Amino acid sequence: MKVQLQRLPANVVHCSARRWLCRSVSDSLQGISEVEVRCEEFRRKLLDRKWTLVKPDAQIHRILLSTKQDQNVDGLFHRRSWSNNSTSSLVDEMIENDSGAPSFYIVRDDLIHPLMNGNKARKLDALLPFLEDHSVTDVVTCGGCQSAHTAAVAVSCSERGIRSHLLLRGEQPDVPTGYNLISTMYGNVVCVPRSVYASREEMLIRHAGLVADSGGSAVSLTDMLETSTRIEGRDGRKVAIINEGAGDSLALLGMIRLLCYLSEDYLLGKERAVKLVVDAGTGTTAVGLGLGAICLGLSWDVTAVMLADTIDQYRHKEQKLIYDFKRHFGFNLEHFSNRMDGGVVRWVERCQPRKFGKVIKGEIEVCQQIARQTGVLVDPIYTLAAWELATSLGEEEGRDGAKVVMLHTGGTLGMFGLAQRYKSHFRTLVG
Numbered sequence: 001m002k003v004q005l006q007r008l009p010a011n012v013v014h015c016s017a018r019r020w021l022c023r024s025v026s027d028s029l030q031g032i033s034e035v036e037v038r039c040e041e042f043r044r045k046l047l048d049r050k051w052t053l054v055k056p057d058a059q060i061h062r063i064l065l066s067t068k069q070d071q072n073v074d075g076l077f078h079r080r081s082w083s084n085n086s087t088s089s090l091v092d093e094m095i096e097n098d099s100g101a102p103s104f105y106i107v108r109d110d111l112i113h114p115l116m117n118g119n120k121a122r123k124l125d126a127l128l129p130f131l132e133d134h135s136v137t138d139v140v141t142c143g144g145c146q147s148a149h150t151a152a153v154a155v156s157c158s159e160r161g162i163r164s165h166l167l168l169r170g171e172q173p174d175v176p177t178g179y180n181l182i183s184t185m186y187g188n189v190v191c192v193p194r195s196v197y198a199s200r201e202e203m204l205i206r207h208a209g210l211v212a213d214s215g216g217s218a219v220s221l222t223d224m225l226e227t228s229t230r231i232e233g234r235d236g237r238k239v240a241i242i243n244e245g246a247g248d249s250l251a252l253l254g255m256i257r258l259l260c261y262l263s264e265d266y267l268l269g270k271e272r273a274v275k276l277v278v279d280a281g282t283g284t285t286a287v288g289l290g291l292g293a294i295c296l297g298l299s300w301d302v303t304a305v306m307l308a309d310t311i312d313q314y315r316h317k318e319q320k321l322i323y324d325f326k327r328h329f330g331f332n333l334e335h336f337s338n339r340m341d342g343g344v345v346r347w348v349e350r351c352q353p354r355k356f357g358k359v360i361k362g363e364i365e366v367c368q369q370i371a372r373q374t375g376v377l378v379d380p381i382y383t384l385a386a387w388e389l390a391t392s393l394g395e396e397e398g399r400d401g402a403k404v405v406m407l408h409t410g411g412t413l414g415m416f417g418l419a420q421r422y423k424s425h426f427r428t429l430v431g
């Protein structure tokens, strides 16, 4: 896949900036609020940059909900069914749907790249051009054996002629599959014993040193962002170290760009109340959406289903990302503080909480049912969790008039790794 580098938000951003300028002259007497001016400034300062994705677009489908009458079937989700109405225009849909059947909308970020998770492609959207601007030749990063992050880094680095070096935790599986296979095809994979992996930072620095060798140099992305450090050396390799999951402030920009796109008038618009639903691993995707919604002046709520950490850990991560964001991009977000005081994301438990990575009996069948009825593939670890919440909120839709919108973060290839790991759960699908 050829990915072009463009200063793209230009057409979105410049034209909305121009629109704003005209409006601000003619409307100044009618008193446009200071907040609106700040939102536009935020948008312009932040999004006028190079991106990896040529366009921020994603398909949006409407999922209609119904409840089966069969009371003998066990379990919340076995009594539900879904159908996908992806044909008519979103705006028409929303108008018609104001009095219509329960439903939710789904942003198909799972379709934006054949090999990368949607949320990984968004996280890397601003990162790869940043690395290119710093003339990086090699990237070192790490993840689990089936890491969607390492696969995404490997693919997007290859698309731009950057070498990737991926440290994967544990042993290489006998048959590489899923994200592991993609990491292996695109990047230089090294499997690392769990005991060594436990000290990630040390491990990454040591490996980056080996890659840089004597003539090159290595710098962490955090240092590049914090101190505007440029990687030294004219001829040697220039190695950038990216943390596990790429959950840095730079990752938030791709999510903000997505929100800007979704809030265009011909899509969700800026005035409509929206409940945005997403699943949270590290929580970076959710924080990017929550922060963006506030700073772009949208009355959108972001609700994230907690999958990997406690609420305190998510809140801590949220504060840290916002703090870094302010410093790295020079934003004083004081003006938005009344909306940020309680945090930018509503963190909620999954309907059936469990240890991260565990699959509960019957969930793979629900994923199969959803796939067959709607053409949308969700996985039991991440996206089923958001689907469950979107379904529950969609059934309540209309009570407060807000539209429920789920961000499908991707993870399709994760199913291959899960099938290898949870053989017995998958065997029952046939027949």
Ligand SMILES: Cc1ncc(COP(=O)(O)O)c(C=O)c1O
Residues within 6 Å of the ligand: 117, 119, 148, 149, 245, 279, 280, 281, 282, 283, 284, 285, 286, 382, 383, 409, 410, 411
């Ligand atoms: C499909 C999918 N959804 C969500 C996430 C979590 O995203 P975040 O870490 O930004 O919360 C991941 C992380 O790997 C993922 O693979």
